[in-house]
Amino acid sequence: MTVAEELIPETPDESEEPIKQRKNGLYPGVSDELAENMRSGWADTELRDLEPIPQAAETAARRAALSARFPGERLVIPAGNLKTRSNDTEYAFRASVEYAYLTGNQTEDGVLVLEPKDEGHEATIYLLPRSDRENGEFWLDGQGELWVGRRHSLTEAGTLYGIPASDVRELAGALGEATGPVRVVRGYDAGIEAALTDKVTAERDEELRVFLSEARLVKDDFEVGELQKAVDSTVRGFEDVVKVLDKAEATSERYIEGTFFLRARVEGNDVGYGTIAAAGPHACTLHWVRNDGAVRPGELLLLDAGVETHTYYTADVTRTLPINGRFSDLQRKIYDAVYEAQEAGIAAVKPGAKYRDFHDAAQRVLAEKLVEWGLVEGPVERVLELGLQRRWTLHGTGHMLGMDVHDCAAARVEAYVDGVLEPGMCLTVEPGLYFQADDLTVPEEYRGIGVRIEDDILVTEDGNRNLSAALPRRSDEVEAWMASVKG
DSSP states (O other): OOHHHHOOOOOOOTTOOOOOOOTTOSOOOOOHHHHHHHHSOOOOOOOOSOOOOTTHHHHHHHHHHHHHHSTTOEEEEEOOOOOEEETTEEOOOOOOHHHHHHHOOOOTTOEEEEEEOSSSEEEEEEEOOSOOSSSSHHHHSTTSHHHHOOOOOHHHHHHHHTSOEEEGGGHHHHHHHOOSOEEEOOSSOHHHHHHTTTTOOHHHHHHHHHHHHHHTSSOOHHHHHHHHHHHHHHHHHHHHHHHTHHHHHHSOHHHHHHHHHHHHHHHSSEESSOOEEEEGGGGGSTTOOOOOSOOOTTSEEEEEEOEEOTTSOBOOEEEEEETTSSOOHHHHHHHHHHHHHHHHHHHTOOTTSBTTHHHHHHHHHHHHHHHHTTSSOSOHHHHHHHTTTHHHHOSOSOOBOSSSSSTTTTSOGGGTTTSBOOTTOEEEEOOEEEEOTTOTTSOGGGTTEEEEOBEEEEEETTEEEETTTTSOOSHHHHHHHHHHHHO
16 A cells, blocks of 8 residues: 555544644634634635646656666655744745755645655655635634645645645654655654654665755756846845945945845845855955944955745855945955956866866965965965965865755765766855954954955856856956946
8 A cells, every 4th residue: 555545534533622722812712603604605716727837847857866766665855844933933934955856845844755666656745735624724723824825735736746745644654654665854854754763774864865965966957047047136136235335334234134135035035045244354254144244435345145046046146345346456456366266266167177176276376376475485385285275265165056055965075076077067166365353474454354256157068157247256347337336
């Protein structure tokens, strides 16, 4: 018997516990008359003219690849559950990348199950059905549709995602009785994991997670389109920020963060990660997300931000901008060095190249500049061998990009960092130089200056394409662009 066949809905018991009410709610209960009134008088809202989601063909192909990798095994991929922010409020839900990648669905509590057949697997997506009108769930429960919005019916979901849909509330019990080898993506749904606790092993589950991470290394055409969409919105978000720098000067970095967030929410799902709006010496803190500092003319603004599309693909772009529109001589010298390093890194991105090549190329340029400026003793080969440049460069020069800002993070080292670039891979190239405000090893005028330039680079058949090329990078072009945007 399959899991789907095991999931036979039960008739609600009259002794079933009533839906839990708030302890200090203003209504002590529901009268029989009101309950009866709320059961009837509602129009049929079933959606019967739905079309499959745009990526349905791609998600089907991804499931087929997963099926081929693990023949004869039941595979369980949860979306995850709502997480409490405080008391009875929850964080905004974001489905697990593995689940969204394979289904296109983004709702909480969903679970994709691939059941082995004689040939391949049969996929079922388990979801919460529309909230019940008979027992009052739709208006009494905190997650009922009159409180948080209408869910798709299981029939609607089946049409949208191209996968038969069943009621997830019965899945844990059915999985507990299932036999045969099982793998689950861990860390998202404790109830599903508990149901499988005696059927899975950490090693086998990790193999599933690693495969799904490596499957995302090469993007299909749909994914490339979504990444370009995310980048295009991000470019507009940077323009928005430049237009209001005077308001940020009057308030704080929060104005910059809020301005970019507005673009992300209007054109996408969210920001892909916490926006880094780092002015002045805050630019030397790699992940400055407090964004509560002053924005002062004469200093630099390091803005690292990305819009996430409605399908979860995110851009990741950084520009370092002179707040008053013009670089000082020293700021320009440091900025141009980072630009030269980025140019070397981007040139190294091409099919057949080692993944590490772009990092090594950029780091060599930065090491050369540091030796040239007398900040570290050469020769350059010695500096690179000992990693001495890292005092001021700090981080790696890039990472894979996709549905996570640091995408494919669970991939094997030999497939990622020690791997070879292929067409369809998308990565960031983002060298930087950071002279901390308290660094006594550099001249005083360097202290507190941080510069990073980051672009999203797609590996193509004959080289690469800079998805974020619409945003100027060269120092003179940045100044001209800022002047034109400000009008």
